[in-house]
Amino acid sequence: MADAAAIRVQGLQKRYGDLRAVDGATFAVLPNEIYGIIGANGSGKTTTVECLQGLRRVDGGEVAVLGLDPGVHGAQLRGRIGSQLQSSALPERLKVWEALELFAALSPKRRDWRDLLAEWGLEEKRNAAFGDLSGGQQQRLFIALALVNEPEIVFLDEMTTGLDPQARRVAWDLIERVRERGATVVLVTHFMDEAEILCDRIAVFQRGTVIAEDTPRGLIEQFVGGGVVRFSTQVNELSFLDGTPGLERWERDGQRVTATGSGPLLAQVAARLVAHDIAPLDLRVELPTLDDVFVKLAGERSE
Amino acid sequence: MRAILRLTLVEMKLFVREPLALVFVFAFPLFVLFVLGGVFGNDVDLQDEENLRVWRGVGPADYYQPAYIGLVMASVGLITMPLRITSYREQGVLRRFEAAGVAKTAILGSQLLVGLGMMTVGAAAIVVASNLSQGTSLSESWGLTVPAYLLSAITFAVLGLMLGSVLPGSRAAQGAGMLLFFVMMFISGAGPPREVLANGMKGFSELLPLTHVILLLQDTWLAAEWDGTASLVVAAFLVVAGAVTLRFFRWE
């Protein structure tokens, strides 16, 4: 695996004056992976992906993207990667189709931009000027532009910010398809559902470093653990719950019972209940989500 | 090269969609032409030594024709181009192009070509308008005027790239551009002839590129002569502005 990585970042440093925006970030992205980057505002996510694209000069550490140093081979690299920046713009009066045609013409390799126009729901707006598009439509145009050169790696920085819920789901499907076409995807996002659904692995940024890196499930298990099982019963004697594998504690509040623990807790609790002839209708488990990981790990403000 | 041409075509389309940007390029010099044409006409007594000196041996309208061509170059190079480039930087358009792997020479090259194109259309409008309204003469020597025109236009276009590269934002570009433009317009020979300026002013005007551009153009146009000094000064501006541009151009 050592040299198979699509992106390798070792001890990346980037300062703005006295501010250490990125301070020792280390991670690797595998080929064809959808790799998520999450973290609080100002934790250095955008700075990091901009360094990976050679858009910012690195102050320290080592970066290799497709085996190349973006600081040295930036121009060559940018022909092979796609980029949707967190903040950028197009000329106000440039039309949607003109933008796609222009950026297709500017890249060494290209997809038919008309397909992208249709896929990203911009057909109706093909003759609209960039300045007249809604925020979400501009965003979709930027994603389409990031894909027009058939990139080997595509960087998406807050791709679905500004998209309506329907458009977000469409975007997820399309990104899944981009990966099926063979690309590697780096996705910076504040939407934990998006990260959980799309990403194979996720890096959690805090103050310019990666404080955790794992699969979404792995992060949840590692940092917030199993979950909470809830049910209600009129039976008073529940001491048989003690010693359930994985159970950490349980408490009752009137008829309502809450059991906290990890592992396959729901199944274990259910087995014991059924063995004691208790079959609550409302037995359910609440599994933690990536949201809980975020709140626990990255919720701390980075400024 | 392909990228330059692509960007140039798109950029030209965008300019046509922006009527306000065109005002300064065409309307303003034409406006000045009609006002000053109305004041001076094209008939002065050329037996009079004073007139001969002030108007460089021709009627005022003939004197102004090449001067206004220089004025068009100045308005594109000092106002239009810096404003365009700084706005693109401010809005994040340049970043978008940078991320798409567009070389800075392609951005600069396309802006240069668009600037030259606008200057040329503006210059043609001046020549047509002064011919129709004042019956001015065409160049005495196209063989000298064309190279003089190219040298001057490229120099002002590169000055535009330089201002766009070094000025921090579009507000600064607007302010600095207007200031430079009006100073040059009034003392470089496109307003009052330089011979009527006070000596100090006249000396100061020698520091301005438009002064030398106008001398160069007038000499080729009116007398089929090549002003070696003026052309060297213009070329020096070109070299310095080009070097500063390449050194200081920023994407954001």
Ligand SMILES: Nc1ncnc2c1ncn2[C@@H]1O[C@H](COP(=O)(O)OP(=O)(O)OP(=O)(O)O)[C@@H](O)[C@H]1O
């Ligand atoms: N061009 C810049 N000049 C100076 N400081 C900057 C610049 N860009 C970012 N910073 C600072 O660097 C730090 C990291 O910013 P960055 O944009 O990388 O954060 P982020 O993780 O992408 O945040 P967000 O979630 O808000 O997009 C912040 O404190 C920010 O203020």
Ligand SMILES: [Mg+2]
């Ligand atoms: Mg960001």
